Amino acid sequence: MKTAEITSTGNELLQGEVLNTNASYIAEELTRKGITILCHTTVGDDIVALGSALERAIERADLIIVTGGLGPTRDDITRKAVALSCQKKLILDETAFSHIKETYHCRHMEMPTSNVRQAMIPEGATLIPNKTGTAPGFSLKHDNKEIICLPGVPGEMRQMFQEWVLPHIQETAVIGIVTAHRKLHVFGLPEALVGEKIEHLMAPESNPMAGTMVHEGIITLRITAEAREEAQARTLLDKAEEEIRQLLGEAVFGRDEETLEEVVADLLKKHKKTIAIAESCTGGLVGDLLTNVPGISQHLLEDVVTYTIKSKADLIGIPEELLRKTGVVNPETARAMAIAIRNKTGSDIALSITGVAGPTSPHPREPVGLVYIALATKEGVEHKEFHFSGSRRWIKLLAAKNALDMVRLKLLKM
Amino acid sequence: MKTAEITSTGNELLQGEVLNTNASYIAEELTRKGITILCHTTVGDDIVALGSALERAIERADLIIVTGGLGPTRDDITRKAVALSCQKKLILDETAFSHIKETYHCRHMEMPTSNVRQAMIPEGATLIPNKTGTAPGFSLKHDNKEIICLPGVPGEMRQMFQEWVLPHIQETAVIGIVTAHRKLHVFGLPEALVGEKIEHLMAPESNPMAGTMVHEGIITLRITAEAREEAQARTLLDKAEEEIRQLLGEAVFGRDEETLEEVVADLLKKHKKTIAIAESCTGGLVGDLLTNVPGISQHLLEDVVTYTIKSKADLIGIPEELLRKTGVVNPETARAMAIAIRNKTGSDIALSITGVAGPTSPHPREPVGLVYIALATKEGVEHKEFHFSGSRRWIKLLAAKNALDMVRLKLLKM
Numbered sequence: 001m002k003t004a005e006i007t008s009t010g011n012e013l014l015q016g017e018v019l020n021t022n023a024s025y026i027a028e029e030l031t032r033k034g035i036t037i038l039c040h041t042t043v044g045d046d047i048v049a050l051g052s053a054l055e056r057a058i059e060r061a062d063l064i065i066v067t068g069g070l071g072p073t074r075d076d077i078t079r080k081a082v083a084l085s086c087q088k089k090l091i092l093d094e095t096a097f098s099h100i101k102e103t104y105h106c107r108h109m110e111m112p113t114s115n116v117r118q119a120m121i122p123e124g125a126t127l128i129p130n131k132t133g134t135a136p137g138f139s140l141k142h143d144n145k146e147i148i149c150l151p152g153v154p155g156e157m158r159q160m161f162q163e164w165v166l167p168h169i170q171e172t173a174v175i176g177i178v179t180a181h182r183k184l185h186v187f188g189l190p191e192a193l194v195g196e197k198i199e200h201l202m203a204p205e206s207n208p209m210a211g212t213m214v215h216e217g218i219i220t221l222r223i224t225a226e227a228r229e230e231a232q233a234r235t236l237l238d239k240a241e242e243e244i245r246q247l248l249g250e251a252v253f254g255r256d257e258e259t260l261e262e263v264v265a266d267l268l269k270k271h272k273k274t275i276a277i278a279e280s281c282t283g284g285l286v287g288d289l290l291t292n293v294p295g296i297s298q299h300l301l302e303d304v305v306t307y308t309i310k311s312k313a314d315l316i317g318i319p320e321e322l323l324r325k326t327g328v329v330n331p332e333t334a335r336a337m338a339i340a341i342r343n344k345t346g347s348d349i350a351l352s353i354t355g356v357a358g359p360t361s362p363h364p365r366e367p368v369g370l371v372y373i374a375l376a377t378k379e380g381v382e383h384k385e386f387h388f389s390g391s392r393r394w395i396k397l398l399a400a401k402n403a404l405d406m407v408r409l410k411l412l413k414m
Numbered sequence: 415m416k417t418a419e420i421t422s423t424g425n426e427l428l429q430g431e432v433l434n435t436n437a438s439y440i441a442e443e444l445t446r447k448g449i450t451i452l453c454h455t456t457v458g459d460d461i462v463a464l465g466s467a468l469e470r471a472i473e474r475a476d477l478i479i480v481t482g483g484l485g486p487t488r489d490d491i492t493r494k495a496v497a498l499s500c501q502k503k504l505i506l507d508e509t510a511f512s513h514i515k516e517t518y519h520c521r522h523m524e525m526p527t528s529n530v531r532q533a534m535i536p537e538g539a540t541l542i543p544n545k546t547g548t549a550p551g552f553s554l555k556h557d558n559k560e561i562i563c564l565p566g567v568p569g570e571m572r573q574m575f576q577e578w579v580l581p582h583i584q585e586t587a588v589i590g591i592v593t594a595h596r597k598l599h600v601f602g603l604p605e606a607l608v609g610e611k612i613e614h615l616m617a618p619e620s621n622p623m624a625g626t627m628v629h630e631g632i633i634t635l636r637i638t639a640e641a642r643e644e645a646q647a648r649t650l651l652d653k654a655e656e657e658i659r660q661l662l663g664e665a666v667f668g669r670d671e672e673t674l675e676e677v678v679a680d681l682l683k684k685h686k687k688t689i690a691i692a693e694s695c696t697g698g699l700v701g702d703l704l705t706n707v708p709g710i711s712q713h714l715l716e717d718v719v720t721y722t723i724k725s726k727a728d729l730i731g732i733p734e735e736l737l738r739k740t741g742v743v744n745p746e747t748a749r750a751m752a753i754a755i756r757n758k759t760g761s762d763i764a765l766s767i768t769g770v771a772g773p774t775s776p777h778p779r780e781p782v783g784l785v786y787i788a789l790a791t792k793e794g795v796e797h798k799e800f801h802f803s804g805s806r807r808w809i810k811l812l813a814a815k816n817a818l819d820m821v822r823l824k825l826l827k828m
Contacts, residue, residue, distance in 0.1 A: 020454075
């Protein structure tokens with residue numbers, strides 16, 4: 001397979017209510033595998049429009065990936081459109097039907113009869129299992145071309161793409177020039193500074209070549225290397241990575257799909273350390289991020305979201321009135337929260353966050369975006385002051401990421 | 415103008431490195447003006463691919479909006495592709511050229527000669543000024559169709575769309591049919607069942623017409639109504655909403671951009687109630703969601719993430735050993751956690767969640783996906799048992815949304 005097209009269906013995409021993240025995701029993954037993307041097409045829940053998009057895609061590309069339209073309601077038209085375009089009948093797939101029935105059974109719920117629609121796939125198609133939802137996908141070969149249909153729900157689509165589509169493509173791939181990619185994630189430096197330091201790697205003709213993108217405060221360097229063989233491309237990437245790490249130091253925290261919270265969790269595991277958290281303005285976000293990492297329960301002892309002054313005073317062990325006078329967004333409160341949660345739980349590291357997420361602030365002395373983050377260990381307490389700006393969610397996110405990064409830098413020195 | 419297509423060009427879009435936010439933005443704006451979007455197409459920086467996408471779009475739609483490919487470098491091919499498709503020459507537009515020279519002058523920079531490319535537009539085209547960047551847009555009429563080309567940089571594109579394209583569309587709009595939209599959000603019913611109950615509203619010819627989409631366990635019904643005037647369309651939407659609310663009852667929790675956590679926060683405000691939370695497997699996610707809503711600090715007293723057995727035992731006030739024997743994923747623990755956090759904080763409502771997010775479970779008696787959610791109020795305690803499946807993140811999300819929904823349903827009865 002050399003070329004591919006991505007066809008998405010759904011009125012919510014066509015009318016712009018929902019961003020088409022599926023097309024980008026698939027395009028990026030296929031490009032990484034050396035497949036050339038020719039076109040993305042988005043049509044509505046309209047069997048004629050989808051049919052004509054499919055026919056054109058089949059004319060041009062070796063592989064057509066369709067997302068959406070596999071649900072149980074009458075506006076889910078992908079099964080029918082693909083069957084019509086390839087002149088196949090829709091038949092009931094018993095495995096798919098059992099899976100749907102089983103899913104309802106496991107959830108202790110009764111299956112609505114219209115769910116049978118989801119088990120109808122074109123004759124001759126191969127079922128692609130969906131572990132998360134009821135909508136199975138399928139793959140159909142037609143005129144030396146292959147059409148792969150996946151559900152539109154991004155979580156389900158991505159899991160099926162990783163577990164079925166990618167291994168399947170690997171098997172049928174063609175050999176030529178190999179492109180290898182690597183991502184390095186950077187935290188704590190301005191993007192412009194990162195750009196200046198690695199400018200020579202960003203020239204359009206350089207190989208490997210790097211580009212920057214920024215998401216939620218994290219700068220990601222996307223490095224691409226081309227070579228005749230994968231091993232050569234990888235060696236180029238290794239050299240570029242080494243150079244970038246030397247230039248940017250500890251600000252480089254992770255690689256490829258690694259997240260900041262995974263890196264923190266891995267360091268906790270590696271150093272056999274425990275952590276406890278007292279959050280305020282982040283409202284549980286730091287705990288939520290850390291507990292996305294499997295196995296963290298061995299290291300995260302407790303996370304208290306002390307969202308009121310009273311709950312902070314209770315934690316610290318001082319009268320509420322006193323805290324009300326001094327205010328709760330200051331270095332002293334942050335430090336006292338960290339010490340208190342460490343004393344309460346006996347953790348190796350204690351993290352605390354107090355700040356104002358906005359959109360308004362109760363006190364002029366505590367402006368929106370002012371955040372204090374403290375760390376307590378047996379060696380003592382330290383804190384940092386931050387001045388963020390932006391929406392409530394943005395301030396929460398930046399505070400949480402900076403808190404995790406402080407823990408990471410601390411663990412690197414432990 | 416009744417129908418439109420959106421054509422985007424750029425390798426970074428085609429290869430999935432950058433999300434195509436322009437297409438969604440334009441689609442949403444045009445839909446709001448009553449124009450029917452037929453298709454979005456994305457191609458690379460490839461004059462043949464763009465040319466053939468343009469020709470098909472011109473065949474089908476009244477209005478074609480092209481974004482991207484208007485830069486000063488050799489891979490910016492939109493001007494040439496449009497000129498070829500419409501059999502026009504490219505000519506130097508003096509106004510455009512002056513603007514580009516002026517922009518460089520203001521930045522105290524010398525203009526590279528290649529920038530003259532950006533002032534070349536098809537003969538007969540109308541210039542669309544770009545206040546932010548150097549790339550002007552243009553509009554060209556061809557065969558009773560109109561092609562509007564805008565730059566790909568979202569900030570520039572949006573400004574030009576608001577200041578030139580929207581007023582232009584208003585002038586030339588066919589007075590006739592107005593389309594109005596509304597979204598209703600549903601929780602706690604399977605999508606297929608929702609589809610069965612409102613099937614008559616999902617028929618392709620019905621007006622108003624409803625469609626379903628699912629995101630993070632929430633089913634959204636998108637209702638579209640067409641009429642000669644906006645007020646009529648709104649009346650149709652009101653009627654459809656009333657009917658759907660009768661058919662689906664309390665499962666309908668919100669409208670348009672409302673989120674489940676906002677609805678819960680609004681109910682807490684309306685009923686002047688406080689809440690405290692003890693989370694386990696959700697790891698802070700319920701707190702994170704609720705604290706995305708401004709003003710929640712008046713109602714959320716505290717959220718404890720009791721992630722270890724010891725921290726649960728401490729909260730409940732029983733020996734750790736006892737809890738270790740009975741296990742922590744059962745109705746008794748969930749109920750005890752809810753009672754304990756309510757006693758500790760004096761909240762009106764106490765919510766607790768205990769379960770196994772996976773990917774593995776420490777005990778066979780506690781399978782991955784088993785979750786108990788309990789609510790305690792002055793009237794007593796209740797709990798629900800859930801069997802979720804999917805990734806760790808997915809189980810956390812479903813548990814958090816179900817927890818919020820239990821609070822919502824409780825508040826409706828208070």
